[in-house]
Amino acid sequence: MKLSVRLAGLTALATALVAACAPQTSGTSASDKDDKTGTVRVWLFQEVDNQPKRRVVDAVIAGFEKAHRGTDVTVEYIPVETRAQRVKAAFNDPESAPDVIEYGNTDTAGYVRDGGLADVTREFDAWSEAEDTDPTARQSVTVDGKVYGAPFFVGVRALYYRTDVLRELGLRAPRSQAELISTARRIRAAKPGLYGLAVGGAYTYGAMPFIWAHGGDLAREQGGAYTSAIDSPAARKGIEAYTSLFGDDNCPAAKCAGMGGNDTVTAFASGKAAMAIGGDFSHAAVEAGKVKGKYAVVPLPGVEPGSIAPAFAGGNNIGVLKSTSHRTLAVDLMERLASKETQGELFDAMGFLPTFTDVRRRAAAEKPYVKPFVQTLAAGTRFVPASPAWAQIDSSLVLPTMFQEIVSGKKDVAAASADAAEKMDDAFGAAR
Amino acid sequence: MSRLTAPSGPGRVEPRWVRAVRGASRPRGGSRATNPAPRRPGGWTPWLYVAPALLVLGGLLVYPVYQLGLISFMEYTQAQVSGGEPTRFRGLANYTELFADDQFRQVLLATVGFAAACVLCTLAVGCALAVLLTRVRAVPRLALLLAALGAWATPTITGSTVWLFLFDPDFGPVDRLLGIGDFSWTYGRYSAFLLVLLEVVWCSFPFVMVTVYAGIRAVPAEILEAAALDGASSWRIWRSVLAPALRPILVIVTVQSVIWDFKVFTQIYVMTGGGGIAGQNLVLNVYAYQKAFASSQYGLGSAIGVVTLLILLAITLGYLRLLRRQGEEL
Structure with a gap:
């Protein structure tokens, strides 16, 4: 008898708890007040x-x-x-x-x-x-x-380069992506202590211009719904171009795979890289570094000589x-x-x-x-897809993971981009 | 050496000492069984006494776990938290999504393997140094204790950052000492795990060492002396005298280590930059953090939390049962 009373009490308590403790939701409904003071x-x-x-x-x-x-x-x-x-x-x-x-x-x-x-x-x-x-x-x-x-x-990004290094090697500021890559390699070959072009496996916004310049895109919109386009042939060409910059002939994967945008700018500012992709907002940091007075900035070149790669806005x-x-x-x-x-x-x-x-x-x-x-x-x-899913794609590191898989040799471009596309589509699907 | 492994050696005799040690504690345990009567009239009184503890436990443990479980059945993202969309019951959808996820299975496997390696190394280092503590004189003992306490007292973030710096490819002294140029420890999956393992062992062996050391001190000196007189080696004394005598302490230390190392977060998060190159060094806790807080999928993150909880419960209970089946008292 006693036991059943106790049991009933416990059950009641449990029920009360269940009723009282549903996860919280705050009401961010628009406030109807409009105070003037x-x-x-x-x-x-x-x-x-x-x-x-x-x-x-x-x-x-x-x-x-x-x-x-x-x-x-x-x-x-x-x-x-x-x-x-x-x-x-x-x-x-x-x-x-x-x-x-x-x-x-x-x-x-x-x-x-x-x-x-x-x-x-x-x-x-x-x-x-x-x-x-x-x-x-x-x-x-x-x-x-x-x-x-x-x-x-x-904020947009462009190509920072060391005027003294390029002059010494008789190179000019690159005017196409092919020239950018070959310039980076020639600098590295002549000066093994420098990265030719500092790139980062986690530097998504530095990598995107390569994808866009090759005619690729992150995602395509149709009737308000997005589907990933990161595994399209054009996008893959861009990924190929960017990831080809990781290696002992430019920026060794062991060091550069983990770098983000700030790391590449820091490498440039401290004189460890001959070129880097930095923003107008990086100007102060570079000016404060060792390379002050020894660098210049040009738009990041596109595929065609003389063209400009579309930058992330x-x-x-x-x-x-x-x-x-x-x-x-x-x-x-x-x-x-x-x-x-x-x-x-x-x-x-x-x-x-x-x-x-x-x-x-x-x-x-x-x-x-x-x-x-x-x-x-x-x-x-x-711009990145104007979808609420983008925040999730960004914070779950879908693109950095893709670049890192490729540069560390875990997957080839096709497999890694297909996986990334799948993850993006999952996020787009869930956000609708 | 051969004398010790011979069947007629002290090894045969040791179990008796062990029994003697355990026997010493038995009368106390037995006395409880002989006077069960006074419990009855108490009625609610015992409950009254434990009520404060139960309330605190209930508030700090049961309620959060209950919330965790509840959220794991919901579609609960930032939009639901801030009221942009209604909260929806999803049943087991979070769990099916989780177990269909290749990465989750891979992370789970890595976590189990990594935690097992950490526990083994921590226990080995901790016990070895505890025995060493009983063997050395006061000054080196004090030095060792201070060094261990220093490691223990170091905040995890600080410790991780310092280890990372020691192994830095450009500026770290370790690469220079080993003469391996600018080897990047965090690039390879296993070298990164090894680096984190070293840090985890470094910051968790002191607990094992101090606890086991205290346990060894409590073992009657004459037993150790007798074993030594019979010519037992250090290893033999550890295996046949100390380890059985310290069993209850070792159980606690092991369970603690399993729980700690399974839940390792800070070291991985700091040392591998949130999970390593392409997420190769993710463990469950960091993965749950990524899901729940970085991408605001609180429901999915909670499901990972529940899975972690269940695994830890299973391991701990299984381990305790195993010991009990071997006829050991805890």
Whole structure:
């Protein structure tokens, strides 16, 4: 009898637990409040040298607070590496979430799917400055025809090379991919202590231009659904070209297979590589390295001599969180942070390339080092699939795994790209 | 040497000492069986006494495990957590997906093999050094203890980073000492696992060593002396006197090591850059982390967690049963 009472008690307890402890889901439904006063919270990324950025942002905020009486803006600079956790936490807990965030443009589709970003299409279209936004930048804030933020700056990569090394060996800056590869090998043969062209098995954004230059693509869209194209013949040619750079005749696989983008730029800046694929945002790091004054930058060559390989259009955007209770204020602050004036100042302070074509042209005229990057942008850039699945493909290292399998000799190009395509299709399928 | 392996040698006599050692503890164990009566009238009182412990255990152990199990049956990604899409019950779909995944099976196999190697090496090194501790004089003993405690106290991330630096192809002293040029330890699958194994053993042998050392100290000195007088070698004394006497301690140390080494995360994550070239050095925990937190598939990650939990439970219970079947008390 006693036992059965106890049992009943336990069962009741267990039932209560089951009912009470279903996994949590937070309601990030749009807030219906639109307060015109109070605190507006902003999260921006922490840069390597953050002071100049902070000065520009502080000026914008002073102007904002003056225009809107009774508001108070708090800015927090968050490290890029931990952004995923921070932003997830913000989506999960609207109470402690910011109103305005800076985010990487490859994250757009994922954040929209997670229900975190507010649709600002109406405000963006009504914004007087929006018409000068370049089309690729606009695409990077657009999901299914709706706009989820304002482009903040763009980042593209080009070819950094050592002028002294090339001159000494009687070589010129490569004008085609074939010449790039042969130049890299000749440098390595003449100077075994240097990598010809520093490449990395985990450097996805450095590898993509090779795929695009050969006419390949990461994925194809049809009616809003993506299918992988990484195993198409054209893409395979690009993969072949990129992976042929790993080896003792350029960048030994034992060292280069594990490298990412920052590692290759570091190798170049510290004088261990004669060439590297780096971004406009790498300029400061290279200037601070040993090779200052001994290098130049040209657009990464395409297959045809004289052509430019399509670059990945990286960069960051400014968005408004769906959960904000100050929507009007937040949108206004977003426009001020991403305005032509602010972008121009950020370019002077940080070297961030503006997303407005006219501001960018002016910037290139002022600072000659920007020229190859602006040329690259003008030649046409590409973007990763605007699918929420991309975040998953990116974070589960599908492409780095493919490159590493090939360069370490575990699989050939056909097998590795077929496997990668399968994994990508799985992710695309699950995300729909 | 031949004298010791001869059947008439001390080997024959040892079991009796062993029995004597174990016999010494028996009366205490037996006395519990003779007075079972006082338990009855207590009723709820014993429960009252254990209630705080049970509550803490329930809160810290049962509830998370329950959540883990529950999430493993759901479609639960970032979109569900932040309310973009409704949470859906998927039944066993996460598990079927997992076991259909080649990579998961491969990772599982690698984890079991790697953990087994780590446990064996840790126990061997830990026990050998514990015996050594009893043999050396105070100053070298203190030095060895301090060195071991230092390894023990080093945070895993720091330890991993330092080991990685020691074996760095460009700047590390190990390659230079061995004269193997710029050999990259993290490039090959097995050399990378070996490197991580060395670090894992380095940071987990002190626990084994200190525990076993304490156990050896508790073994009556006359037994060891008698064995030594009979001419038993160090190995013989270990195998026939110390190991049986230390059995309960060794069981605990082994189970602990199995659990620790099966769940190794930081070392792999730091030393192989999150799972090595093309994921060749992934172990279950890192794989679960990748699934759950890097790609936000919490449901799938939880399923991996549940599988890990079940495997560890099975190994531990199986090991304990095996011992009991051999007629040993724990």
